[in-house]
Amino acid sequence: MKALVYGGPGKKTYQECPKPQIQHPGDAIVKITKTTICGTDLHILKGDVPACTPGRILGHEGVGIVESVGAGVSAFKPGDRVLISCITSCGTCEYCKKQLYAHCSNGGGWILGHLIDGTQAEYVRIPHANNSLHHIPEGADEEALVMLSDILPTGYEIGVLNGKVKPGDTVAIVGAGPVGLAALLTAQFFTPARLIMIDLDDNRLQVARTFGATDTVNSSDGQAIQRIMELTGGMGVDVAIEAVGVPATFQLCQDIVTAGGAIANVGVHGVKADLHLERLWIRNVTITTGLVSTSTTSMLLKTVQAKKLNPSQLVTHRCKLDDILHAYEIFGKAADHKALKVILEA
Ligand code: NAD
Ligand code: ZN
Ligand code: ZN
Numbered sequence: 001m002k003a004l005v006y007g008g009p010g011k012k013t014y015q016e017c018p019k020p021q022i023q024h025p026g027d028a029i030v031k032i033t034k035t036t037i038c039g040t041d042l043h044i045l046k047g048d049v050p051a052c053t054p055g056r057i058l059g060h061e062g063v064g065i066v067e068s069v070g071a072g073v074s075a076f077k078p079g080d081r082v083l084i085s086c087i088t089s090c091g092t093c094e095y096c097k098k099q100l101y102a103h104c105s106n107g108g109g110w111i112l113g114h115l116i117d118g119t120q121a122e123y124v125r126i127p128h129a130n131n132s133l134h135h136i137p138e139g140a141d142e143e144a145l146v147m148l149s150d151i152l153p154t155g156y157e158i159g160v161l162n163g164k165v166k167p168g169d170t171v172a173i174v175g176a177g178p179v180g181l182a183a184l185l186t187a188q189f190f191t192p193a194r195l196i197m198i199d200l201d202d203n204r205l206q207v208a209r210t211f212g213a214t215d216t217v218n219s220s221d222g223q224a225i226q227r228i229m230e231l232t233g234g235m236g237v238d239v240a241i242e243a244v245g246v247p248a249t250f251q252l253c254q255d256i257v258t259a260g261g262a263i264a265n266v267g268v269h270g271v272k273a274d275l276h277l278e279r280l281w282i283r284n285v286t287i288t289t290g291l292v293s294t295s296t297t298s299m300l301l302k303t304v305q306a307k308k309l310n311p312s313q314l315v316t317h318r319c320k321l322d323d324i325l326h327a328y329e330i331f332g333k334a335a336d337h338k339a340l341k342v343i344l345e346a
Contacts, residue, residue, distance in 0.1 A: 001016070001017060001018075001019045001121060001122035001123050002014060002015070002016060002017070002121070002122055002321065002322065003015065003017040003057040003117070003120060003121030003122065004057060004058050004059065004120035004121070004324050004325075004328075005017065005055060005056065005057055005058075006044060006045070006052060006053075006054060006055070006056045006057075006058050007054050007055075008047075008054040009045065009046065009047030010045060010046075010047075011045075011054075012045060012058070012325070012328065014322070014324050014325055017057060017117075017121065019122075019123050020117060020123055020124060020125035021125070022068060022069075022070045022125070023125065023127075024070060024072075024127060025070040025071045025072030025073070026070055026072045026073060026090075026127055026128045026129060026130065027069070027070045027073070027125055027126065027127055027129060028066050028067075028068070028069045028070070028073055028076055028082075028125075028126045028129035028133065029066070029067045029068045029069075029123055029124070029125055029126075030062075030064040030065065030066055030067065030082060030084060030123065030124050030126055030133070031064050031065045031066075031067045031122065031123055031346070032062050032063075032064040032119055032121060032122060032123065032124060032321075032346045033062075033063055033064045033065060033142065033345070033346055034062060034063050034064075034142060034143060034146050034343055034344065034345055034346070035059050035061060035062035035063075035119045035120055035121075035146070035321070035343075035344050035346070036059075036061050036062070036146050036149075036341050036342060036343055036344060037059075037120070037324075037327060037328060037331045037341075037342055037344075038059075038060065038061060038086075038150055038151070038178075039177055039178070039179060039245075039268075040060070040150075040268055041058050041059070041113070041120075041328075042331070042332060043245070043268050043270060044058065044113075044114075046270065047270075048268065048270030049114065049268070049270075051114065051115060052113075052114050052115070056113065056114070056116075056117060056118070057113065057117035057118050057120060057121050057124075058113040058118050058120050059112070059113040059118035059119035059120030059121065059124075060084075060086035060110065060112040060113040060114065060118050060119060060149065060150060061084070061086055061119060061146055061149035061150045061151075062084050062119040062124070062146060062149060063081070063082065063083050063084065063136060063142045063145055063146055063149075064081075064082060064084065064124070064346075065079065065080070065081055065082070066078050066079065066080045066081075066082055066129075066133075067123065069129060070129075072130075073129045073130055074130060075129070075130045075133075076129055076130070076133055076135075080135060081135070081136040081142070082133040082134060082135060082136060083133065083134040083135075083136055083145050083146075083148055083149060083297070083301070084112070084119060084124070084126060084132070084133060084149055085101075085132050085133065085134065085149060085294040085297055086110065086112060086149050086150035086153075086292065086294060087101045087102055087104075087108070087109060087110055087132070087291075087292060087293055087294040088101075088104065088107075088108040088109065088110075088111050088112060088126065088127050088128050088132045089101035089104040089108040089109075089128055089131045089132055089293075089294075090104050090106035090107075090108055090128045090131060091128065091130065091131035092106070093105045093106050093108075096108070096131070099293060099295040100293055100295075101131075101293040101294060101295055102290070102291040102292060102293045103291075103293075104128070106128070107127065107128075108127070108128055108132070109291070110291060111127070112124070112126075119149075120321070120324060120344070121321075122321070122346050134148075134297055134298065134301060137301070137305055140304075140305065141304075141312055143312055143315055143318075143343055144304060144310070144311045144312035144315075145301070145304070145311075146315075146341070146343060147178075147182070147311035147312070147314050147315070147341065148297055148300050148301060148304065148311065149294075150292065150294075151178045151179050151182040151311075151314070151341070152182045152185070152186065152300050152309075152311055153292050153293075153294045153295075153296050153297050153300060154179050154182065154266060154292040155179050155180070155181070155182030155183035155184070155185070155186055155241075155243070155266070156182065156183070156186035156296055156300065157290070157292050157293060157294075157295065157296055158264060158265075158266045158288075158289075158290040158291075158292055159173070159179075159180075159182075159183035159186075159187070159241040159243060159264050159266045160183055160186050160187045160189070160190070160241070160264075161296075162262075162264040162288035162290055163239035163240075163241055163262045163263075163264035163288065164239070164262055164286075165187050165190045165192055165238075165239050166190055166192070166238075167190055167191045167192070167193075168191075168192065168193045169190070169192040169193065169194075169238040169239055170192065170193060170194040170196070170232055170235075170237045170238050170239075170258075171187055171192045171194065171195050171196070171237060171238065171239045171240075171241065172196040172197075172198060172228060172237040172239070172240045172241070172253075172256055173187075173195070173196070173197050173198065173213075173241045173243055174198045174199075174219075174240065174241065174242050174243060174244055174249045174252055174253060175198070175199060175242070175243035175244035175245075175249060175266075175267065176197050176198070176199035176201065176204035176205055176207065176208045176216075176243075177199075177204070177243065177244075177334070177340070178314055178340050178341050179243045179266055179267075180197070180199070180208075180241070180243035180244075180266075181204075181207065181208060181211055181314060181340065182311070182314070183241050183243060183266070184197060184208060184211050184212060184213060185211055185212070185309060185310075185311070186300075186309070187241075188212050189303075189308075192238075192239075193214075194214045194215060194231075194232075195212060195213045195214050195215075196213065196214065196215045196216070196217060196228060196231060196237065197209075197213040197215070197216045197217070198216070198217045198218075198219050198224055198228075198252070199216075199218065199219070200218060200219060200220045200335075201218075201334075201335045202218055203335065203338045204334075204335075204340075205217075205218060207340065210313075211313065215231055217231075219252065224252055224256075225252065225255045225256060228256045229256070232258070235258050236256050236257055236258035236259075236261065237256050237257060237258060237261060238258060238260075238261045238262070239257075239261060239262050239263075239264065240252075240253035240254075240256055240257045240261065240262070240263045240264070241253075241264045241266060242263065242264070242265045242266055242267050243266045243267055244267045245266075245267025245268045245269050245270070246267070246269070246273075247269075247271065247272070247273040247274065249267065250263075250265060250267070250269070250273040250274075251273070251274065253265075254275075254276050254279070254280060254285075257283075257285050258283075259283040259284055259285070260283070260284045260285070261283075261285055261286075262285065262286040262287070262288065263285065263286070263287045263288070264288050265287065265288065265289045265290075266290075275287075314340045314341045315340070315341050315342075315343050316337075316338065316339050316340045316341065316342070317330055317331075317337070317339050317341075317342040317343070318342070318343045318344075318345065319342065319343075319344060319345070320344070320345055320346075321344045321345060321346040323344075324344055327342045327344055330342055
């Protein structure tokens with residue numbers, strides 16, 4: 001089969017690889033029908049995720065059709081159409097019992113396209129398939145569901161839920177990439193009064209307005225703090241969601257959060273960022289971090305089916321899996337291509 005293989009920082013090839021086989025009774029082999037590229041794949045290619053070693057097939061998002069299952073898989077059978085969760089989980093360990101699937105201690109967590117081969121391939125092996133796949137409802141928009149593998153649960157769990165967005169809140173989201181936009185869409189479950197989107201890219205900010213942002217701030221002129229203080233009458237924001245993953249944006253969140261507010265860090269950081277406890281301690285600020293657990297995927301699936309949430313708006317480009325190198329170019333230069341998510345069809 002063909003797959004996108006990581007070759008070390010800055011290197012990737014689309015090449016022939018062995019088709020995955022069932023290795024454990026809990027495994028399923030899924031034939032990928034649609035997959036995509038994540039900002040985290042770009043972090044891996046930058047060398048920010050050293051646990052991902054050369055030779056690894058990348059990708060942790062996608063939908064497909066179950067091809068075969070191990071003897072221990074009872075919830076899925078060959079032919080089932082499935083949504084793949086970016087987080088693999090046994091469902092029975094102590095962390096899984098707390099729905100902290102990100103930390104599954106039976107070899108789960110974020111392993112796809114990281115510690116084991118991932119979904120940017122014609123076939124993928126999914127361990128602990130019973131708890132790590134979701135049935136796709138009849139007639140569902142499968143392209144939209146690819147957004148539920150990672151970015152929607154990430155924006156919702158690590159941004160909106162960790163930040164405890166409430167009705168009437170003023171929320172700032174730093175980073176209008178797919179994850180920041182997913183936070184923007186799901187924050188609206190809680191009817192915040194204001195949703196301020198911050199990015200360097202005017203096109204993404206324009207998209208954010210069509211997704212429900214009430215205000216946008218282009219921070220490239222270095223005036224973002226001042227602009228946000230003007231927008232909030234000098235108060236700052238109740239919730240600042242960091243969806244970029246660089247020190248400057250974590251710093252910005254610390255500068256714009258109001259007393260009693262929350263900073264929810266979502267971005268994957270490759271280098272250390274300063275934490276100004278000397279200024280924050282006296283302001284009753286809560287700071288949260290996290291790797292998505294995808295414990296809300298079933299709920300999100302229902303909201304999509306009920307048309308309360310429309311993640312297909314995040315898809316801007318489509319191409320064949322065979323053109324994945326071109327897709328990486330588009331996604332890597334998203335501003336030039338006005339790209340959000342690129343769907344790859346196998
Ligand atoms: P992305 O690269 O598409 O989007 C990042 C956005 O940040 C871009 O629009 C870019 O213009 C903007 N940006 C860059 N520097 C900026 C700055 N200094 N100020 C303001 N905006 C700036 O990435 P994405 O796919 O949306 O992912 C966002 C982050 O979330 C990444 O760090 C990704 O690795 C991370 N992530 C975390 C989890 C988790 O579980 N915590 C899961 C998935 C993704
Ligand atoms: Zn991801
Ligand atoms: Zn577990």
